Every structure is written in C-alpha cells, then in structure tokens.
Amino acid sequence: MMLKPIRSLELRLTLLVTGCAAMVLCGVAFMTYLGINQILIAQQDRALIERIERLEILLQDSSNIEQIIARPKLYQNMLGNQDNLFLLIQGDQALISINPLGIPLPEFTHQPQIQFQDLSAHAYPTRIAWKTIQINRQPYLLIAGKQWSERLGIIAPFQKSLVIYVFTGILAIFILCAIASHLGLKVLRTLREQTHAINIQQLEQRLNLPYPPQEIAQLASDINAMLDRIELGYSQLNRFSEDIAHEFRTPLNNLIGQTEILLMSERSPVQYQEVLISNLEDYQRLKRMIDSMLFLARADAQKVCLNRQKIQLQSFIENIFSIFEYQAEEQHCNFVLKLEATELLADPEQLQQALYNLLSNALIHGGKRRTIYVHSYRKIINKLPMIALSVVTSGLEIAPEHLPHIFERFYQCSSSRQSYHQTGGLGLSIVASIMTLHQGMYQAINSAEGICFELLFPDT
Known part of the structure; x- marks a missing residue:
C-alpha cells in the first residue's frame, strides 16, 4: 500500500526542519557521548599509568620487592577494591598475582613503554596496562588493571539522560517549527484569499500583500x-x-x-x-x-504545417504585383521593388498570403497616387541574422498610439468600417500569425518614406 504524499506545506516545512534538527541533535549527542567516554577512558588510563609508575618506583628498591613477594596480601590490601588487578611476573613465574575476580590474561610481550588493552570477553570487562621494567638488570613484567564498572557506572546514566534530552529537544523543535510555519505562511493564506476573490467580473483586482517576503x-x-x-x-x-x-x-x-x-x-x-x-x-x-x-x-493551435522552400524573391514578388496591376492603375499607384537579399527560406503559400494582405492593405488605405515600396535586406536582431521584407506606403502615417495594436484582430484605427469589405479586419492578424509560424518577427513603424510594415524571417 503506497503512502499518500503530504499535501500541507506547513506540515512539510515542520517535518523537514524537525528532521534536519533531529539529525543535528543526534549527531551532537553521539559526539558528546563519545567525547565523555573518551575522557573517562583517558582518566582510567592515567590512573593505570600512575599506578604502574608508583609500583615501578617502589619495586626498584630490592628490599621492597622482597617484602611484597613475601607478603602479597599487603599490597592487595593497599589496592583496596576487588576490581583492581596487579601482577608482577619474572620469566614464567608470577611473583605477585592479585586477581580476585580471576580475569583470564592474554600472552604479553615485553615492551619498555606502557601498553593498553581491553579484556571484554570476560564477565567482568577490564582494561589493563603493562610494562617491562628492569630490576637489578632483570626483566620484570608489571601488569595493572581496572574494571570498566566505574566508567560504565558514570556513562550509563549519562547515556539515558542524553536520550531523554534528545527526544525532548526534537519534540520542542517540532512544536516551535509548527508555530513558526503557521505564522510564516500567513502571507500565503492571504495570497490564496485574495486570489480566490478574483473572478471574471473582477479581473481588474490585483494582489496587494502587506510586507511580503x-x-x-x-x-x-x-x-x-x-x-x-x-x-x-x-x-x-x-x-x-x-x-x-x-x-x-x-x-x-x-x-x-x-x-x-x-x-x-x-x-x-x-x-x-x-x-x-x-x-x-x-x-x-x-x-x-x-x-x-x-x-x-x-x-493558434499550431496545426498549420509549413512547407519551407528556397524562394527567389524577384519573380515571386513580381507575380504578386501582377495580381494588383489593374487596381493599382485605377488608383494611379505604382510598385517599386528593391532587393538586397534575393532568396528567402519560407512557405511559399503563406508568404504569398502575407504579402498579398500587406499590398492589399496599402492600396485600400493608401488611396490614390501612392508609391508602394517592397524592400528586402539583412538585419541582425539580438545577435541573430534575419532577412527583412518591408512594405512601405509613401506619404501615409499611422498615429503612434495605434501602432502597438495594429496587428490585433478586428482592430481599427478609426470607427469607420467601410474598408473592412476586403479583409474583414483580419488581414494584419493573419500576417502576424504567419510570421509567428515562421518563428519570425513583425512590426509597423512610421518611417521617413511612409508607414512601413516589416517582416523579419530567420536567416538559416
């Protein structure tokens, strides 16, 4: 059975922060436990070192060693607790053997420096230290040990307290994170309320949040x-x-x-x-x-398939001019063609439709005795090479406030609709869609010659 994902952002943030804090707390607690344990081991080792050094000084006197060997119980009474261990070995003979708990000892190597080892296999785990000393030019193995009971007696309660502190800290962090998340996400709830209040009758309403992050x-x-x-x-x-x-x-x-x-x-x-x-x-x-x-x-639905071809612009545009030949003669208009770029990669049918709409638009709105220029040239737009086709109607301008909207569907610069009988008000919108399909650009600008409609095709 799959668990459902948590949908509440507030709960997600609370659990995420609590989880991160829990890992940090557990890590700190674990490092603290190891640190305390190492301190106690170091203290125990120092006690064993001090014990071996005192016994070494004591045994350097030949009379003392004879007395201890003769009366081992004396030194056992000096050690006191039953968890202590002490042996003095010469060769295979144990001259002093104080091991009240019967701790099994491993084989020892003669080392001039103090060595340490943990004996944990026995019922009474013990840490021992040993060292080889010279007495009257004879090697003696001096062994001292102490059980873990004292260290464990300190570390065990500390471990229990540490676990309680960690769980208490995690619980406190969870509660504080829940409160902080609830307060911190208040702005999101305000955002949701304001967004929910916007509908089709209130599209003019906007979000206004006080001091948002x-x-x-x-x-x-x-x-x-x-x-x-x-x-x-x-x-x-x-x-x-x-x-x-x-x-x-x-x-x-x-x-x-x-x-x-x-x-x-x-x-x-x-x-x-x-x-x-x-x-x-x-x-x-x-x-x-x-x-x-x-x-x-x-x-708009990207369902128009383009058939891109290399188009020879000279003959292509002249054929379009021939379509408007009689209309241009009636209006005493003439066409001027100037081509710097002679080839263009585009869909011939769509390009013909775009130029047809622009030339028709120029004749309809330009009136009589106009010169209509069609130019082609190369441009660099945003570091991309483009081929531009422009249709300019001489002596005609469009008010600047209309230029940004001229390609919108059914947009009209004046309230008169008498000129709509040719294109239905969609001619320039079709031009814009054709350029979008070609991944090109389009614009209408007032130039020194007249109103200019510029089509920009990628030069690939």
Whole structure:
C-alpha cells in the first residue's frame, strides 16, 4: 500500500526542519557521548599509568620487592577494591598475582613503554596496562588493571539522560517549527484569499500583500502580471466577439433585407439576377472572414504545417504585383521593388498570403497616387541574422498610439468600417500569425518614406 504524499506545506516545512534538527541533535549527542567516554577512558588510563609508575618506583628498591613477594596480601590490601588487578611476573613465574575476580590474561610481550588493552570477553570487562621494567638488570613484567564498572557506572546514566534530552529537544523543535510555519505562511493564506476573490467580473483586482517576503512578493508580482495579460486577453476576446458579430451582421442584414424586398412582389429575371449577384458578394465576404478565422484558429493551435522552400524573391514578388496591376492603375499607384537579399527560406503559400494582405492593405488605405515600396535586406536582431521584407506606403502615417495594436484582430484605427469589405479586419492578424509560424518577427513603424510594415524571417 503506497503512502499518500503530504499535501500541507506547513506540515512539510515542520517535518523537514524537525528532521534536519533531529539529525543535528543526534549527531551532537553521539559526539558528546563519545567525547565523555573518551575522557573517562583517558582518566582510567592515567590512573593505570600512575599506578604502574608508583609500583615501578617502589619495586626498584630490592628490599621492597622482597617484602611484597613475601607478603602479597599487603599490597592487595593497599589496592583496596576487588576490581583492581596487579601482577608482577619474572620469566614464567608470577611473583605477585592479585586477581580476585580471576580475569583470564592474554600472552604479553615485553615492551619498555606502557601498553593498553581491553579484556571484554570476560564477565567482568577490564582494561589493563603493562610494562617491562628492569630490576637489578632483570626483566620484570608489571601488569595493572581496572574494571570498566566505574566508567560504565558514570556513562550509563549519562547515556539515558542524553536520550531523554534528545527526544525532548526534537519534540520542542517540532512544536516551535509548527508555530513558526503557521505564522510564516500567513502571507500565503492571504495570497490564496485574495486570489480566490478574483473572478471574471473582477479581473481588474490585483494582489496587494502587506510586507511580503521577497519570494512571495515576486510570486504576487508574477500573478498580477498574469492577471494583466488575462484581462487584456479577455477584453480583446470581448472586442473580437463584438467585431465578429458586427462583421457577420452587416452582410447577413443585407442578405435578409434584399431577400425580403425580393419576395414582397413579383420581379423580373433581370432583377432576380441583380439581387443574386449582390448576394454573391456578401456570401464571398462571409466566406473570406470564415476562412480567415479558421486559419487564425489553426495557427493558434499550431496545426498549420509549413512547407519551407528556397524562394527567389524577384519573380515571386513580381507575380504578386501582377495580381494588383489593374487596381493599382485605377488608383494611379505604382510598385517599386528593391532587393538586397534575393532568396528567402519560407512557405511559399503563406508568404504569398502575407504579402498579398500587406499590398492589399496599402492600396485600400493608401488611396490614390501612392508609391508602394517592397524592400528586402539583412538585419541582425539580438545577435541573430534575419532577412527583412518591408512594405512601405509613401506619404501615409499611422498615429503612434495605434501602432502597438495594429496587428490585433478586428482592430481599427478609426470607427469607420467601410474598408473592412476586403479583409474583414483580419488581414494584419493573419500576417502576424504567419510570421509567428515562421518563428519570425513583425512590426509597423512610421518611417521617413511612409508607414512601413516589416517582416523579419530567420536567416538559416
């Protein structure tokens, strides 16, 4: 059975900090225990060293050694406790053997320096020290020992107290961390409450936290920025919906009105034909708008597949010019083509659509007697090589406040919709989507020559 993950951030922080503190406390307690144990062992070793040194000084006098050998009980009484051990060995003979508990001894090597060893296999664990001394130029093995009972009597209660202190400390840390987490995360609860209060009717509301930590302040700032984008997108969506309704309503009203008038009385075949021709224009307008919106929807969903090819710009753009030849003659407009970059990697169909929309837009909004320039050149944008295509309409400018929004769907610089009959207000939006599909950039700027629509393609 799998354990469910802990969802509460407050509990997670409490457990995480408590766990880290518990590891630190256990580590400190363990090091303290080892330190105390080493101190007690060092004290015991010093006592054994002092005992061996005193006995060595005492045994250096030949009369003393004879008295101790003759009366070992005397020295045993001097040692006192039964946990003490003392042996004096010459060769294979134990001259003095004080071992009241019968501790089994290992084989000893003759060493001029004091050596230590723990005897833990016996029921009475003992620490011994031994040293080889010279008496009357004869080697004697001097052995002294002391049981662990005294050291264990000190360390055992300390160990129990240490365990109690550690568990008490962990519990106290858990409680303090729980309180600190609850107080520290209050700003998150405030953030949640304010976020929960925002709905579709209150998109203008923003998060306002009193003295938030830096991380929470950054999060609140990011959420506010997201709300700005949502509010902007929602307002654009509302405007888009209104514009769609308006654009659809105009041709539909025309169709309904003309049909109603046609049905009011008998008409001649010529009149029927005229009405049908008029209706056909409205049908074509509706179809263009629907096709444009379908393309934008597919482009937004990244469902448009590009067929990138090397395009020779000279012949490609001249073919597009030929489409507008008669319209340009009627408006007394002319095209000027200047190509510094002659090739471009792009989808031919999409590039044709983008240039078609820009040239159509230039003719519709430029009016009569304009020169429309189409240039290609190379640029470096953010250290990336780009190929730029620009369409400039001479003597025409757009107010600066409209430039950032000119590529938005159904955006209009004026309240008049008379010019929408050609593109349905979606021509520049389609250009923007085509450039996004090509991972390029686009912009509209007022230049010295006139309004310039610049398309930037990656030069790969």
